[in-house]
Every structure is written in structure tokens, then in C-alpha cells.
Amino acid sequence: MFKALRQWWKYLGAKVNSVFNAKADPKIQLEQAITEAQEQHRRLKEQAANVIANQKQTEMRLERSMEALEKVSGNAKQAVLMADEAARKGDDAKVSELTSAAESFATRLIAIESEVEDLKALALQSSQASDQAKAAVQQNATVLQRKLSERQKLLSQLDQAKMQEQVNKAMASLSETVGEDVPTFDEVRDKIEARYAKAKGTSELTESSVESRMLEVEQAAANSEAQTRLAQIRAQLGLAPAVADAPAAVSQPATEPATEPAAGETGTA
Numbered sequence: 001m002f003k004a005l006r007q008w009w010k011y012l013g014a015k016v017n018s019v020f021n022a023k024a025d026p027k028i029q030l031e032q033a034i035t036e037a038q039e040q041h042r043r044l045k046e047q048a049a050n051v052i053a054n055q056k057q058t059e060m061r062l063e064r065s066m067e068a069l070e071k072v073s074g075n076a077k078q079a080v081l082m083a084d085e086a087a088r089k090g091d092d093a094k095v096s097e098l099t100s101a102a103e104s105f106a107t108r109l110i111a112i113e114s115e116v117e118d119l120k121a122l123a124l125q126s127s128q129a130s131d132q133a134k135a136a137v138q139q140n141a142t143v144l145q146r147k148l149s150e151r152q153k154l155l156s157q158l159d160q161a162k163m164q165e166q167v168n169k170a171m172a173s174l175s176e177t178v179g180e181d182v183p184t185f186d187e188v189r190d191k192i193e194a195r196y197a198k199a200k201g202t203s204e205l206t207e208s209s210v211e212s213r214m215l216e217v218e219q220a221a222a223n224s225e226a227q228t229r230l231a232q233i234r235a236q237l238g239l240a241p242a243v244a245d246a247p248a249a250v251s252q253p254a255t256e257p258a259t260e261p262a263a264g265e266t267g268t269a
């Protein structure tokens with residue numbers, strides 16, 4: 001039972017994460033990733049600083065121990081020399097005191113020498129750890145800088161992707177049904193083309209019908225009658241015939257020369 005509940009809990013968590021990632025804004029997620037990377041770099045620098053600080057402290061302790069070792073070694077040598085001089089003078093009490101002091105310096109010298117050896121080993125390890133910490137910080141700084149440089153590129157790609165998605169959506173709406181009450185572009189085009197084809201066909205049928213030809217003849221007759229009437233009016237007014245009446249005007253002067261000689265003959269008689 002407990003195992004089933006745990007599996008269900010993991011499944012539910014995975015589903016929630018999946019839904020969240022699907023609806024989350026990539027731009028905000030990118031900024032979160034950059035912020036987290038910067039925070040990790042800050043923590044890494046703090047850890048590296050602590051490692052370097054330990055190295056510095058170890059080096060300072062080693063330096064103090066070396067100074068103490070040199071000083072105690074000198075004191076031990078001086079005590080031995082003084083004890084030897086007191087022995088030559090036959091001062092047994094002073095020899096005993098100086099010998100005891102020399103032994104104390106020798107004991108302290110042994111302890112300091114052991115401490116120096118331990119500090120040398122620790123200093124070597126601290127130095128190696130410090131170098132590794134510095135290298136890790138430098139490497140992580142390079143990675144962080146690369147991420148910061150790629151951020152602008154990713155943001156630009158994200159904007160381009162959003163624009164392309166809008167274009168794709170607009171193009172898809174031209175060929176896909178938006179809703180029950182909204183026709184598609186193809187449906188509207190087919191409807192307009194069908195209406196145009198029907199109107200064109202009806203026009204062709206009208207132009208080829210008998211009534212159309214009769215109307216054409218009647219219109220031509222009316223136009224001819226109007227032209228004849230205009231020619232008569234111009235003749236009454238003594239005006240030259242219009243360009244359209246030129247052929248009719250050419251035949252009229254042929255009768256006038258025949259009447260003029262007759263009038264001349266009457267005058268001669």
C-alpha cells in the first residue's frame with residue numbers, strides 16, 4: 001500500500017512538473033537559470049576563498065614554527081655550550097642546571113620539528129587545494145560568461161520563434177475552420193468563384209439569345225434614323241454635312257451642273 005502511494009505521489013509530481021514546464025514562459029525560465037548559475041558561482045568563490053584562507057593560515061603557522069624551531073635550536077646549543085664551559089670550570093651544580101635546561105630545549109625542539117613536518121605536509125595539501133579551487137573558479141567563470149553571452153542569442157531566438165508561431169497560426173487559420181459560424185478562406189473563395197462563374201454563364205446566355213439580337217437590330221435602326229434626321233436639319237440650315245454624312249453629300253452636286261446650263265440658255269435667248 002505504501003509503495004503504491006509513493007509511486008502515485010511521484011507520478012503526480014511528474015505530471016505537475018510536465019504541465020508547469022509546458023505553460024511556463026521560457027524567457028523567465030532562462031533568467032532563473034542565469035540567476036541560479038550566478039548564485040552557484042558566488043558560492044564556489046566563497047568556498048575557494050575559504051580554501052585559500054586555510055592555505056595562508058597554514059603558511060603563517062609554518063613560518064612561525066620555523067622561527068620557533070630556529071630559536072629553540074639556538075637555545076639548546078647555547079645551553080650545551082654553557083654546560084660544557086661550567087664543566088671545565090668544575091661547577092657541578094651549574095652543569096646540572098644547564099644540562100637540564102639543554103634537555104628541555106632538546107625536548108621542545110623535537111616537538112617543534114614534528115610540528116614543522118606536519119605543517120609542511122599540510123601546507124603542500126593546502127597549496128594543491130588552493131590551486132584546484134582557483135582553477136575551478138576560473139573554469140566556472142568561463143562557463144558563466146559563455147551562458148551570459150548565449151542568453152541574448154537565446155532571447156533573440158525565442159522572439160523569432162514566437163513571431164514564427166504567430167505567422168504559422170495565421171496561415172493555418174486560412175485553411176482550417178476557426179469555428180462553426182466562421183467560414184474558412186477556401187470556402188469563401190469557392191463561394192465567390194461559383195457566383196462569378198454563374199453570373200458569367202448567365203451573361204453569355206443573354207448575349208446569345210434572340211431577344212438580344214432583336215434589341216441590337218432595333219438599336220441600330222434607331223441610330224440610323226437619328227443620323228438621317230440630323231443630316232436633314234443640317235441641310236435646312238445650309239451647313240456642310242457632317243463627316244458621317246460625307247458619302248451622301250458627294251452624290252448631290254452631280255444634279256446641280258445639269259440645271260445650271262438650262263438657266264444659261266434661257267438668259268441667252
